[in-house]
Amino acid sequence: MIPPVLLGVDWGTSRFRAYLVVAAGAVLARIETGDGILSVAPGGFETLFHQRLQAWLAQWPTLPVVLSGMITSRNGWLELDYQALPADGDSLAGAMRAHPVGNGRLLHFVPGLADLADDRAPDVMRGEETQLLGLLSLAPALPARVLLPGTHSKWARIGQRGIEGFRTYMTGECYAVLREHSILGRLMRPGAADPAAFDKGLNDRRSGAASLLQQLFAVRTLGLFERMPATDLADYLSGLLIGDELAAALAGDDDSPVHLVGSGPLVARYRRALEVFGVSGRVAGSDLAVLGQLALARKRGLVR
């Protein structure tokens, strides 16, 4: 077995993901649980860390450990200040914090980023900066625009100076709260949806002169008037919201491809949405956090 050179932990709001990584960046083994930071009591992070990774830590007592994600937020294990833009591997590696735990072991935490452009409210990320570094290590063609779908979808601009700017869209969280807690969820039924319902939402929003707050009500009335099956309503809502995001994020921009970070149904959904908007979406792969952590570990001299 090829020996690992790094233990990477991507510890987010709702998920805990740990990886044993070899020098070429491949993942040798992984552990993924629902122990996101919101489910851990204050002071409980170190205990949980050792419980979940006991076997690996014992087997590889000197393996460097890098952590990124919401674990460095106010509600995490070790709060780190957001770093300013532009940011690249050098600046992020320089801002990492070493934190000792038992057995003389040092853990290395990666800070998040803040976009403090003067003309609007601050924007922030924790975890995505490491994925972006991972993407850069794979495909250094610049400039690039990158979309990281999720509960909070992030659009980043990568240029000669590294990560130069980004914007967050609350698309995924709005979808979840409207579906679960608003009147729009009442008529929805689970079931195999017609992909056309998602496309209709995208196109209705793209061509809609009305505001999103008005158009959302169509999710209810199309159901009330039985113009759309109850099993399609959730996809239609998703189309309206993602359509609103894309209309804004792509406005005034070129038609160069958008690099999509991630995997699974949400990325497929965004890729389809980009296609409907006439933009090519290149799926950049998952596990980019691992590649970013490996690049940072090398900059810090933790991995040769």
Next chain:
Amino acid sequence: MIPPVLLGVDWGTSRFRAYLVVAAGAVLARIETGDGILSVAPGGFETLFHQRLQAWLAQWPTLPVVLSGMITSRNGWLELDYQALPADGDSLAGAMRAHPVGNGRLLHFVPGLADLADDRAPDVMRGEETQLLGLLSLAPALPARVLLPGTHSKWARIGQRGIEGFRTYMTGECYAVLREHSILGRLMRPGAADPAAFDKGLNDRRSGAASLLQQLFAVRTLGLFERMPATDLADYLSGLLIGDELAAALAGDDDSPVHLVGSGPLVARYRRALEVFGVSGRVAGSDLAVLGQLALARKRGLVR
């Protein structure tokens, strides 16, 4: 005591309101409870109606009763089809349904309206049509645009043919679900807010090129960076949402006054928002449902 000529019931999603009304339209007495239709089990409406209004029904055994609001929806007491536009007092009175209850008494239910304009999804109202008729009976100056703030804010266009069109904005419900169920509520603290926070939300949204889904995230980051007190964040969110609604609802329209239906803090908030957008808001008063019910009762010959 002047005798009442009508018992009016405005039975909505979350409130039950009943009124004894005199011929001039004044309210002699009122009962308001939280027995909205969502809190009543199917089949329980008639029992509740008699419980809440027992004294009045006994004292005035022949008093006509008119009901409007969500009580005629699928989850209400008696489902009535939506009526098409344009709609006026004659067409709505003609579409009312008489329904017998005990003691030979007839209850008269007012149907809701649907705007089925070809170019978009249907829109619907139940209850607001009666308030609009009440407004018309007070101030028949035409044409007029009318704003009925609420969980679902409605903008109606009244012309020579009566109610000619309307649009629903989910502003109030989005505010509630985002505040209670999304990450945006986490940093909010109750307390006396600075009115400037609401205005800032209005202006940020009015001038913001970004999408609402992106700008909403500022509610979090302004709190995270302590650029806005935690007690102001809810008002800022309200300003962003109402600002989005107004930007869309007022687009391309004239600067004629907007008639505001209702009373209390929400109407005051919308009136301020209209002012910030350079439009005069005329508060048309509350209890308009009563005046609309009275007008309909006269058309039906229930009241002389």
